[in-house]
Amino acid sequence: MDSLLPLAVAIPLLGAAGISALNPLFGNRRRVLDAVAILTAAGVTGLLVAIMLSTAGGQRVYWFAGFTPSHGVALGIDFAVDQLNSGLAALTATLVTAALVFSWRYFERVSTYYHALMLVFLAGMVGFCLTGDIFNLFVFFELMGVAAYALTAYRPEERGPIQGALNFAITNSVGAYLSLSGIGLIYGRTGALNMAQIGQAITGHRPDGLVVVAFVLILMGLLTKASIVPFHFWLADAHAVAPTPVCVLFSGVMVELGLYGIARVYWSMFGAGLGHHGAIAAVLLALGTVTAIVGALFCFRQRHLKRLLAFSTINHAGLFLIGIALLTPLGLTGAAVYVIGHGLIKAALFLCVGIVLHRLGSVNETTLHGRGRRLPVTGAVFGLAALALADLPPFALYLGAGWIGQSGDARELPWITAVIMTTSVLVGAAVLRVAGGVFYGIGDPPSEDPQMAEEASEETSETDEAKSRTPLSMIVPPIALVALALTVGLLPHLGELVQDGAVRFQDQAAYNATVLAGAHIAHPTPLLGPEDTSVTTTDVVTGVGTAVASLVLALMALYWRRLPVLRRGFEPGTGLVGPIRRFQSGVVNDYVTWMVVGLACIGGALAFAIH
Amino acid sequence: MTPSQRRWVFLVAGGGFLAFYLWGLIGLPGFGHYPGPYGDIINAIAVTQTHATGVVSAVNFEYRAFDTLGEEFILFIAATGVATVLRHLRQERDTSAVDEARNRDVPATSDAVAVVTLAFIGPTVVVGWYLASHAQTSPSGGFQGGIVLATAFVLVYLAGQFIVFKRLSPVALADAIEAIGAGSFAAVGIAALALGAAYLTNILPLGSTPGAVNSAGTIALISFFVGIEVAAAFILIIGELLEQTLIVREGTGR
Numbered sequence: 056m057d058s059l060l061p062l063a064v065a066i067p068l069l070g071a072a073g074i075s076a077l078n079p080l081f082g083n084r085r086r087v088l089d090a091v092a093i094l095t096a097a098g099v100t101g102l103l104v105a106i107m108l109s110t111a112g113g114q115r116v117y118w119f120a121g122f123t124p125s126h127g128v129a130l131g132i133d134f135a136v137d138q139l140n141s142g143l144a145a146l147t148a149t150l151v152t153a154a155l156v157f158s159w160r161y162f163e164r165v166s167t168y169y170h171a172l173m174l175v176f177l178a179g180m181v182g183f184c185l186t187g188d189i190f191n192l193f194v195f196f197e198l199m200g201v202a203a204y205a206l207t208a209y210r211p212e213e214r215g216p217i218q219g220a221l222n223f224a225i226t227n228s229v230g231a232y233l234s235l236s237g238i239g240l241i242y243g244r245t246g247a248l249n250m251a252q253i254g255q256a257i258t259g260h261r262p263d264g265l266v267v268v269a270f271v272l273i274l275m276g277l278l279t280k281a282s283i284v285p286f287h288f289w290l291a292d293a294h295a296v297a298p299t300p301v302c303v304l305f306s307g308v309m310v311e312l313g314l315y316g317i318a319r320v321y322w323s324m325f326g327a328g329l330g331h332h333g334a335i336a337a338v339l340l341a342l343g344t345v346t347a348i349v350g351a352l353f354c355f356r357q358r359h360l361k362r363l364l365a366f367s368t369i370n371h372a373g374l375f376l377i378g379i380a381l382l383t384p385l386g387l388t389g390a391a392v393y394v395i396g397h398g399l400i401k402a403a404l405f406l407c408v409g410i411v412l413h414r415l416g417s418v419n420e421t422t423l424h425g426r427g428r429r430l431p432v433t434g435a436v437f438g439l440a441a442l443a444l445a446d447l448p449p450f451a452l453y454l455g456a457g458w459i460g461q462s463g464d465a466r467e468l469p470w471i472t473a474v475i476m477t478t479s480v481l482v483g484a485a486v487l488r489v490a491g492g493v494f495y496g497i498g499d500p501p502s503e504d505p506q507m508a509e510e511a512s513e514e515t516s517e518t519d520e521a522k523s524r525t526p527l528s529m530i531v532p533p534i535a536l537v538a539l540a541l542t543v544g545l546l547p548h549l550g551e552l553v554q555d556g557a558v559r560f561q562d563q564a565a566y567n568a569t570v571l572a573g574a575h576i577a578h579p580t581p582l583l584g585p586e587d588t589s590v591t592t593t594d595v596v597t598g599v600g601t602a603v604a605s606l607v608l609a610l611m612a613l614y615w616r617r618l619p620v621l622r623r624g625f626e627p628g629t630g631l632v633g634p635i636r637r638f639q640s641g642v643v644n645d646y647v648t649w650m651v652v653g654l655a656c657i658g659g660a661l662a663f664a665i666h
Numbered sequence: 667m668t669p670s671q672r673r674w675v676f677l678v679a680g681g682g683f684l685a686f687y688l689w690g691l692i693g694l695p696g697f698g699h700y701p702g703p704y705g706d707i708i709n710a711i712a713v714t715q716t717h718a719t720g721v722v723s724a725v726n727f728e729y730r731a732f733d734t735l736g737e738e739f740i741l742f743i744a745a746t747g748v749a750t751v752l753r754h755l756r757q758e759r760d761t762s763a764v765d766e767a768r769n770r771d772v773p774a775t776s777d778a779v780a781v782v783t784l785a786f787i788g789p790t791v792v793v794g795w796y797l798a799s800h801a802q803t804s805p806s807g808g809f810q811g812g813i814v815l816a817t818a819f820v821l822v823y824l825a826g827q828f829i830v831f832k833r834l835s836p837v838a839l840a841d842a843i844e845a846i847g848a849g850s851f852a853a854v855g856i857a858a859l860a861l862g863a864a865y866l867t868n869i870l871p872l873g874s875t876p877g878a879v880n881s882a883g884t885i886a887l888i889s890f891f892v893g894i895e896v897a898a899a900f901i902l903i904i905g906e907l908l909e910q911t912l913i914v915r916e917g918t919g920r
Contacts, residue, residue, distance in 0.1 A: 061732075061865035065852050068739055072849025075746065076842050119732040121864040128703050132732045168750040171845075175743045182736065194736035201740050205747025217751070243694045246704045268690025637667075645667050648676045655682030662686060 060117040060134050063102050063144065064182045070095035071174035078167045092170040093155045096177060100148035103181070107141040111552075113577060114559065114569045116187070127571045129249035135187030135323075135570050138556030139391055143315055144184040146395055147308045149539075150402050151177045153532040154300035157406055160526040161300060161413065169209065176202035176304065183312055187570055189238055189273070189324065190248040192316065193231070196276060200227050203309065207297040219296035222643045226289040229647055230279030233654070237272025240265055241324075250323040251570035254563055257328035267665050270325045271658045274317060275650070281313025282369050283376060284346040285649040291353075291639060294365035299409030302361060306368040306405060307398040314375050314394075318387065318560070321379075327563045332382055334664030338657060339380030344474055346373030351478035353635055355485045360408045360418040363489065364401065367444070367482045371397050374475055378459040381471075385462035385586040387557040388550060392543075393455025399540040400443045400452065403533040404486065407437040410529055411493070420489055425496030433525065434494030436533050441490045443540055445483025445605035446598040450537075451544035453598030458550065458588065460597070465586060476601055483605030488612045498613025550588025558585055717872040718882035723801035727885040727892075731866045735851055738892055742848040745899040749837065752906045775826030783825040790818040798893025802882035808889040812896025819901050823908065832905065840902040847895025851888055858884075 074088055081087045109115065115136045118124075122131030155173060162169070179199030186192050204227075208220035242248060244265055245256035257266055275286075282290040290310070294302050321335075329335065350369030357363035371393070378390030410433045412418055415426055427434055443450035456475050463471030491497040543549070559565065562579035569576055611618065638645075667675065695701050708725060718724040726734050798811025823831040858867040866884075873881030880886075 058859050058862075058864075061855065061859070065855055065865065068735070068852045069849055069856070071739075072742070072845045072852065075742075075845030076849060078845075079838050079842055117864070119864060120728055120858075120866045120868065122729060128707060130704075130707065130729050132730055166750070166753065168746050168753070171746050172743065172750065175739055175746075178739070179736075188733075190730075191733055191736070194733050194740070198736050198740050198743065201747060202743050205743065205750050208747075208751050220751075240690055240694065244701070246700075246702050248704075263693050264689035265691075265693025268686060268693075271686070272690075640667070642667075644669075644672060648667070648672050648679070651676060651683055652679040655679040655686065658686035659682060662689065 057115060057117050059102055059106065060115065060136060060185065061119065063099055063106065063148075063185065064178045066099055066102075067095055067174040067178040067181070071171040071178070074167050074174070075171050088167055088170050089155070089159055092174060093152065093159075095174060096148060096152040096155050099177065099181065100145060100152050103141060103145040103148050106136060107138065107145050110136055110138050110141050111555075113575055114566070116570050116573070123573065124249070124252070124571050127252065127255065129188075129247065129252050129571065132191050133187040133249065133570060134185040135251070135566070136185055137559050138553070139387075139560050140184045140315065140319070142391070142556070143308070143311070143394070144181045146398050147180045147184065147304075147312075148177060150304055150307045150398060150536075153402060153406070153536055154303045157303075157409065157529055157532045158300045159528040161409060161529060162298075168205075172202050172206050172209075176206065180304075180308060180312055184315065187250055187323070188248050189241075189250050189253065189320070192250075192319075193235055193238060193276075196234070196280070196316070197231060199309065199312075200224075200231065200280075203293075203301075203305065206301045207293050209298050209301065210296075216296040218641065219292040222641070222646060223289045223293040225643045226286070226646050226650065227276070227279055229650060230276035230286065232276075233272045234274075234276030237269045237275070240272065241269040244269075249570070250319070251567045254324045254327060255567050255571065257325070258563075260328065262329045262331070262665055264662075264666075266325070266328060267661055268658070270320075270329060271654070271661060273320055274657070275654055277313045277316040277320065278342070278653075279313070279650065280309065281317065281376070282310050282346075282372050283313075283342050284349050284369070284373070285653040287346065287350075287369050287372075288639060288646040288649065290369060291362050291365040292641060294368075295359060295362050299361070299405055299412060302364070303402040303405045306364060307402040310368055310372050311375065311394045311398060314372060314379060314390070317376070318379050318390075322561050322563055323566055326561075329665070331665050334661060336380050336382050338660050338664075339376060340468075342657070343373045343376030343380055346370070346376065347474055347478045348373070351481040353639070355481045356635060357485070358420045360411070360420060360423075360489060361405075363420070363485055364404055364408065367486065368401060370478050370482050371401075374456070374459065374478070377471060377474070378455070378462075381459070381462050381466060381468075382561075383462045383466065383583050383586070384554050384557045384561060384581055385458050385465070385588065387560060388554040388588065389455045389458030389460075389462060391455075391553050391557065392451055392458065392549065395543055396443070396451030396455055396540050399536045399543070400440050400450065403436060403440045403536040403540075404444065406529070406533040406536070407433050407440070410525055410533075413529065414525060420493060421500045423493045424500035425492070427494035428496055430494065430525065432530055433533075434490070436530070436537055437494060438487070438490040440533070440537050441483065441486040442602050442606075443537065444486055445602040446479050447602035448595050448598040449544040450540045451549075452540075453594060453601075454544060454549065454590065456601075457590075457594035457597060461594075462586060472597075476597065476604075479601050480604045480608060483601065484608035484612060487605050487609035491609055491613055498610070499616055550590070554585050554588050558582075713876050716868065716882055716885060717876040718802040718885050719877040720801055720804050720806070722805055723807050723885055723889060724882070726807060727801060727888045728866075728868055731855075731888065734888070734892070735855070735866070738848055738851055738895060741896060741899050742844060745844060745902045746841075748903050748906050749841070752910050780825045783821045787818050787821050790814060790821060794818060794893075794897070798897075799886065799890055800879065801889030802886045803877050803879060808892025808894075809896055811889075811893040812898075813900060815893065815897035816900035816904065820904060823904075832909070837902065837905065840898045840905065844895055844898035844902060847891045847893075847898060850891040851895070854884055854888055854891070 117134040119132045182195035204224040279286040354366035375390045378386045446453040460472035558581045559579045561582045565576040565579040568574035712721045712724045716724045794815030797806040801807035855866040858869045868883040870883035
């Protein structure tokens with residue numbers, strides 16, 4: 056079983072190289088390449104699911120080239136696989152498979168470059184999840200980054216994709232360099248790159264400037280990838296221009312990998328050594344809350360469907376970060392389940408937008424109003440997914456939201472539930488407004504600001520001309536993903552299983568012993584007592600309430616101009632046009648400046664608290 | 667933000683960052699005080715364990731070979747990305763490389779430049795192969811050797827022979843060689859799995875004398891594959907960029 060672990064990365068890499076090498080032979084038989092890519096991704100998915108199931112009894116550690124550590128010193132690189140990171144890797148592979156199946160009929164002309172890029176992207180993301188070595192984490196961070204930049208610029212005929220890809224590449228590279236300098240600092244202190252070994256070396260000493268600075272710098276690349284405010288500006292630009300199957304991966308997993316990285320770096324390296332849990336939790340909670348609110352407000356105002364979904368992802372990234380920042384097993388459990396549900400549902404939503412683009416040739420909500428009635432199946436899937444995004448039970452998302460809220464209540468932070476509910480209502484309403492307006496022609500088309508209209512019309516069809524029917528290969532993946540989100544939400548004992556994984560994830564001593572000494576720890580020690588994960592009536596009522604409130608708000612938005620009381624020219628969200636244009640300027644210089652501002656603020660806050 | 671606003675915001679925030687960063691830097695050990703343990707242990711055991719006297723190569727291609735595999739594929743996918751962005755598009759047409767500033771005299775490449783660069787091609791190829799195939803004995807290896815090999819092709823272009831350069835390095839061939847180099851590295855790892863060892867374990871005989879060319883097992887093999895991958899990737903990137911500058915023009919041609 057253990058020898059299968061490296062294959063999860065090696066197979067997609069070999070697949071990508073094989074497709075490129077065989078290009079001269081099969082270049083004009085595109086279906087062969089499509090099939091090889093899909094089979095590779097599907098095989099990796101199966102492999103990762105098997106690996107995930109095998110981690111239930113404890114962590115699995117795999118040492119490359121056979122260099123097991125001696126006397127607590129790691130000479131080589133390891134994969135340290137537990138329930139949470141193998142589950143995230145399995146989600147990644149599932150979404151890559153769905154995106155590749157969707158691409159079967161989506162692109163008219165597709166070169167082998169697309170398949171190679173997608174498979175290397177998959178390998179990078181899986182490696183990022185599984186590795187136990189901080190420099191190896193950086194290598195995979197860069198590998199998935201480079202593949203993602205190229206995929207963003209996949210349609211270089213237009214200026215938009217090149218600009219979006221450049222903004223993406225520059226901001227994420229700046230983040231990566233900051234992370235690398237942080238890795239350099241901590242290596243200078245400990246002489247180690249293995250996360251467990253670094254953690255062991257800095258535990259028990261009072262944290263000094265070097266440790267704090269290294270922690271903050273390493274976080275920079277991860278916060279950028281996770282699109283946490285003020286590091287988030289690249290995300291909407293990249294989503295607006297990347298091909299839709301690629302957006303599925305950006306929103307569905309890549310952003311979440313940044314958050315996973317934060318959790319991994321904290322609990323496997325810095326947690327015990329840094330101490331000061333209160334200060335770290337406060338900083339991360341503040342970042343998460345601001346991100347959730349900014350994402351929700353900007354999302355509600357968007358008319359460009361891909362940008363709208365992108366801002367919804369920013370909102371959810373903030374909520375996930377809140378779950379992690381609580382530093383409790385239940386908070387992490389909630390975040391993990393939320394990530395799974397959101398990944399599946401957001402992927403389905405993007406695929407539906409891809410079908411709209413394929414059939415109707417536009418992603419502008421205003422011009423599409425009512426035109427989606429020709430797509431009843433897509434409309435039904437989109438509507439259902441929109442309700443799921445608004446935390447409707449029994450899709451998995453309401454569980455995640457409920458557990459994060461519960462854990463917040465237990466730590467006497469009841470406002471967390473309020474943040475989750477209000478921002479979820481805003482995001483759910485925005486997506487439901489699209490569902491009702493575009494697919495069912497309810498209400499009036501939203502009025503729009505001319506500049507927003509210009510933005511929304513810059514998206515041209517990724518396929519050649521509007522098609523008269525939706526191919527099966529395009530509608531089956533979103534249906535399957537929505538069904539999977541439903542299944543996950545109905546799994547018995549889901550909470551207990553994931554919380555087991557979360558407890559293991561947070562037990563740094565057990566992680567160190569397993570990685571460095573090969574110990575088998577059947578029962579890790581919970582950092583804080585595990586909490587009750589049974590699904591209560593409150594969870595269900597909260598979820599249903601959020602969904603209903605979203606629906607009401609969406610209907611209000613659609614019928615705004617016919618509402619008797621509030622007819623005096625006021626539009627919901629009008630005040631946001633200015634800020635959106637001012638901050639989301641598209642100028643990468645601004646974005647990097649905001650990143651430095653964010654870095655200075657986070658660094659200052661932690662320096663003040665820990666010094 | 668206007669540029670001047672941005673400048674002020676950046677200067678203030680950058681100042682804060684600098685102070686914070688300096689706070690971290692003062693915690694580093696002083697110059698010449700290596701705290702260990704990694705380098706000390708590797709220096710003590712690498713030569714006997716791997717039979718490679720180039721210990722940096724031993725780290726790159728054996729102890730941390732999995733990192734190098736990732737880095738290798740970063741280069742592979744970067745070259746693929748360049749090819750993706752610069753691939754021939756519908757609205758572009760090829761023209762011969764005509765000088766667009768017609769009122770200036772462009773001197774032909776002088777014979778001196780052509781002769782000297784052509785004379786350097788042979789030695790460059792030899793040095794490139796030498797570096798790529800001697801990772802185990804010296805501070806060289808596939809990355810360095812591959813770059814030098816790619817330089818040999820650029821010399822052809824410098825000698826004024828762009829068309830020859832293109833003929834020597836067609837995109838499809840460079841693409842395929844690049845993929846074979848990168849894929850072979852990944853496959854060497856799989857071979858170890860097939861023999862029941864861990865991924866990327868050094869499964870070949872190490873040779874009797876450390877420092878001999880035929881020593882160090884897969885270190886030499888991996889370095890060789892990295893060499894051809896790096897050479898092909900750089901030829902591909904340089905070729906695509908030159909082609910974009912010299913031949914491809916926007917237009918409505920079909």
